[in-house]
Amino acid sequence: MDNQRSSRCHAPFGRGCGVQGCRTGVGDGLPVGPPRRRATRSAEETPVPQPGHEPAVHYTEVADQEVRSLRTRYCRLRTGAGAPVAELEVVSLRVRFGAVTVDAEGIGGVETEPGFRRRGHMGRLLRQALTGMAQRVDVAFVSDGIEGVYEKFGFVSAVPEGTLVVPVRNVERATGVDAGAAVPGVHGRSVADLPAMVRLYNAAHAQRPFTQERRVGWNRLVAGATWQPGSQVLVLPAHGALAGYAVLEGRAYGDPVRSVVADELVAEDAAAAALLLSALAGLCWQSRLSEFSVREPADSLVGRVARRMGCSEQRGFRPSGGMMAAVLNRSALVRELEPELRRRAGREQPDPDCDTALAALRRGDLVPDDAVLVRLLLGHWSSDDADAAGAAVPERYRDLCSAWFPGGGTPSLSTPYAHRLDRF
Template sequence: MSEHEPTPGYTEVADQDVRGLRVRSCRLGTAGGEPVAALEAVSFRQRFGAVAVAAEGIGGVETRPEFRRQGYMGRLLRRSLSGMQRRVDIAFVSDGIEGVYEKFGFVSAVSEGRLIVPVRNIERSVGAVPGAAVPGVRTGTSADLPAMIRLYNSAHARRPWTHERQADWNRLVPQTTWKPGSQTLIVQTRDAVTGYAVLEGRAFGDPLGTPSVDELVAADAGAARLLLTAIAGFCWQRRLSEFGVREPSDGLVGRVARRMGCTYQERFPPSGGMMAAILNRSELLRRLEPELRRRAAGGRSDSVHETAYDGLRRGSLLPDDGALVRLLLGYWSLDDLDAHGGSVPERYRDLCTAWFPGGGSPSLPMPYAHRLDRY
């Protein structure tokens, strides 16, 4: 074997990412110790509604140019997924390449959406957009992070695909020499923080374009309106006509923006994008049984629930894991399953309709991948 020929060996090294996430480095190497292909397995907890489960995500995938198109990445993915299967019951990809990850059981499982808010609509709604600061809104600091984490978890506690933020969370983009980093606005009501917005940092010297808000969370409609007004004022000063907010349309901020007048842009990729794969079906469903009972809200007999749930765990009911994860996350409803050629027995249809209502329903918010939690 030559020095540059990849060995069949495979290594995993557990480490701690600077962003506070637990990361496992997975590699194929040469006989001389040089890497051929590498990826990161990132650990986090992902929500399926009111229940969060341990999960791992694939990121940082790369192969050295001289070893590409020779099957090494496929070998690496199979080995790393085998290791993931021993640790967690589900895996995710934050930004999958089209036509690649389907070979390993992944399916596109969340759409990409954002609110587009015209400045003139804010002007009409509040009477005028001030060029100065909005009363009650101030610039945020690192001391505001605990309150921001509490607000986020409260606002999105039952939203599929969200991460459960811990007390040490800080994914804000730091300021560097040529980039201002994340800019944070805070709504302060007496001694409490009742809302925040994180504006995407742009490189110094970038031409002015539509501003993007990475995240906007509020405890009430009043705080949401103050933040939207402050951002509109920022745009007004720069003679910009609109801004984007990366928040789901069915949340509090989305409802406030819709009342003011906005557009919601949503993209459903046929392949790639944000993807998921079930690794251990039975164990995943065991962990999610409380969530399925919550969605059904006790409206079906225990015997029907137990029989259907047992079939779901064993795979006799909805045997396609790809369809199942889309249904569990709310990316699909039962009607979507029907449209894609799937079906469930008629005796279980009412129960499955309650289990899988699709995102944006009263029992299940629409799934959303918040930008600051992507890896």
């Protein structure tokens, strides 16, 4: 994903982005993340003069650093004497747009040194980093950020937050199992379970927009530390294989248990999902809690089982600041996603009308606003949502765009979702 694609458009798109847990730099008006451990400077980190008002500030990159299962590129501004000015991390991702997965990059770890704020350094760093990203990938993502900032740089919210809330009593009634009883087979995981967890996750969400394809060796479980919670994992084996697992949100040591929350719960079939939900109900029973939460989409297998038992769904549609996306190279992105659009429309075979519309989409004659386009491609919006927002589709393309962009949670496209463990 770090290969240079010199044929890409190098025109500046003048956009920046935000990161999870960022804070605002005084005067920059741009996000500044919490301090991260910096990689040591290497011989490959070659200073490049940064054009602008301060010729003494240089831009550098250190590529191919492995950080918590993500290939990371450190982008930095330094003074001529080598003092740090600002830095951010660019992470390499594989993101699903339905049945097609594309290379992408995300930005995290944004930080400006206190003594260099109010000088526009962060804006210059973001623009420089994004220019490089556009040579490698066609779409960029942001996990979390400051509301009202990132739209100015081309990013838009592209996935809602969704949580299922399941009453313990409903699980007991549906399964006939007393919540106080142990669930056969469910136990804590071992290191050997992780590869099977990755395979099960990838299979369960193989066509879900915004989810990431987890590669071999993935491990973004939160490690416990002093006074800091770590991930608790429950696994359900069956016939020598993994039938399901749940990753529970950790709680700080010494805190009373006020909730049971599964950051993700994946099962190979409905029976395994019901057993894992029963195990969570049992944890609630031990702590005298009446309900638990599962951070999974309602149209997933686990979501369907929970809905059959009886649950509520909490959804949040943030106007800005979280789970954002931006198109970097429109024509190339649409070309990558042509097989997916043909699949949604049921037109895998050559079709002159479809070919004409795809060419118009690549050029920007159809859906000219990139912000609208990325929401449509990810299923965050349907073509009707675009119409309601004033981005009307020409009548000649209306039927085809309705098939291409049905919105998530429909027969041809799953609800887009961003699991907590894959946020950066």
